[in-house]
Every structure is written in structure tokens, then in C-alpha cells.
Amino acid sequence: KVIRQVIFFPDKHIACKDFFDSVEGCSRIRCDFGHTTTGFRQLLSHIKSARKSIDVAVYCISCFEIANVVLQRHKVGVKVRVITDKSMEIAYGSQNHRFMKEGIRVHTNKTPFLMHHKFVIIDDEILCTGSFNWTSQAVTGNNESVVITNEPWTVEPFCAEFQKLWQETVPF
């Protein structure tokens, strides 16, 4: 099945966890969250779908909720590799230490320049790429775009780029 999605941020609302994720649904009389899906949920659903591997090359990862989903997949045996910019060593909210503690391999660049990519490859099959760093601000604040596709003309060069980057970068 061909995947061809374009997602723009900011999301208009934060999705209601009860409505979407609990068996009972949402029982609030007036719910502050959204009962329609969001770009953020669409992005997360692809990461949640990982069966074999998640290769992340994202400049800044500070969003707790995305990190949770990655950690969940890691815990069920999905092979996760993460590359961030080296500035994540000291960045507020950086999830790098949490990933490391849980046994996920994390690399950073050793160049004086930025590891500025914002892409993730799921099972060597699905690519999500764009302007979107994995921060909370990017979800509900910034203007951002993400292209999600499984077309080989995009996925294959990004897989090769990830392998190359993994060699060029060093353990966090």
C-alpha cells in the first residue's frame, strides 16, 4: 500500500488521550482536548507501527511523548538507533539521556556544524521528513511540515544517508 501523506503543524488542538486511547473513552462533559485526529497522532501512529527498526536522525529531541513511543517500541524488541545534534548534550528537556538509560543507542555528530536533519525511517520502509524537530513547541506552536511516504525513490537514499551518518557520528 502506497503511503503519501503531507502533514502541517501547528495542530489546532491536543488530541484527547481518553477519547483515542482508553477503553472507556472520554467521559468529560466539556473536554479541553480534541476528539478529532491530529498531525501529531498521525506521525506517532507511523512510529508505533514499527516492527523491526526505527532509525531517527533529528536535530533536537525533547518531546517526552514522542520519546515514550520510541521507548515502547524499543522495549518490545524493535531495533532503535538515534542520531541527534551534539547540542542535545546540554539542551533543556533532551531525551538523549533517557534513551541511553533504557539501552537505546544514541549517536551525535563530532563536526563543528549542525546535525540538522529531521527524519525518521521506520522498518526501512516508511520515511517521515521535513522541518519538524521532536519538540512540544513544534506540535502546537510552530509552522512546520512533514512528508510521510514509502516510495522507494525517497526511502532508499535516506536509508543510505542514515547508514553513512551512523558511521560518521560517535556514541553519545
Add this chain to the structure above:
Amino acid sequence: KVIRQVIFFPDKHIACKDFFDSVEGCSRIRCDFGHTTTGFRQLLSHIKSARKSIDVAVYCISCFEIANVVLQRHKVGVKVRVITDKSMEIAYGSQNHRFMKEGIRVHTNKTPFLMHHKFVIIDDEILCTGSFNWTSQAVTGNNESVVITNEPWTVEPFCAEFQKLWQETVPF
């Protein structure tokens, strides 16, 4: 003709202007620049190909050489619109003032968040999108990626997003 390109930065070298752009070619015995094409040249070639319109939504524009190409197209009647983040008002090397002075319409966001897109649409037909800000550092330093395509499933939503952003943003 279908366009499907993926470009990764940093470029290994800066392309030799004489070799590529002058009638005489390069006459240096030892040339410090490159005589093979670069990702940067490929990106510029799409902007140079504009016949009708160039719609730019890029967080940071400080690269003199890309700005030159945009200005050249503006001068021959191509309809150019530029949206950057409002931080470009005070950013070092910002090309916004130069664009304005030459009569290009420039908008910035009025939200407290980032206009973090990094895309350009040429003639409503070709989309270049990715992690790449229009800075010199991004060309020869950073790890960056750009997807270039004319496939309608990507171009059309980005055109709609640009129109929406143009309404939401304000003259610089």
C-alpha cells in the same frame, strides 16, 4: 517529466563559478573549487528555472548567493513572495531587507512561535522541502536533506499551505 530528487548536504566542495558559468571556463592550473556539480547547484538550478512564480517559506534566509538567484528571477518578472520567521528582522546576514529594497514582497509571522518551514515552490509545479535553511553554513557545513519533486500529492498541499500562510503573516 517527473522530478524526483533527494539532495543531502554538506556539499563536498564549492562549485567553480568559472568552470560552470563563464564562457571561457576555468583557467586555474590548480583550482580550489569543484568541477563536479553539487547539491547546492542542483537546488539553485530549480530556482533559476522559474518562469512564473517563486513562493518561499524558509525560516532563515542569509545566503547571499541564493538571494541573488531569487532577485535575478524577480528582475525578469517572475512573481516572488517570501515568508521568513520574524527573527530575520534582526538576524545577521538576513536577506529580507535586500529583498524588500528590490521590490520583493516579504512577510513574517506574527505568532510567538516559529515560522519554521524550509520549502520553496517554483511555478506552482516544483517543490523543494526539507531541513535546509538558506544559509551558507547549511551548504558546506551542516548535515541537511532536501526533497525535490513535482508530484502533485506533495506540491498541491504545499501550495495550499503557502496561500494560507501568506494570509496569516504580515508585511515585513
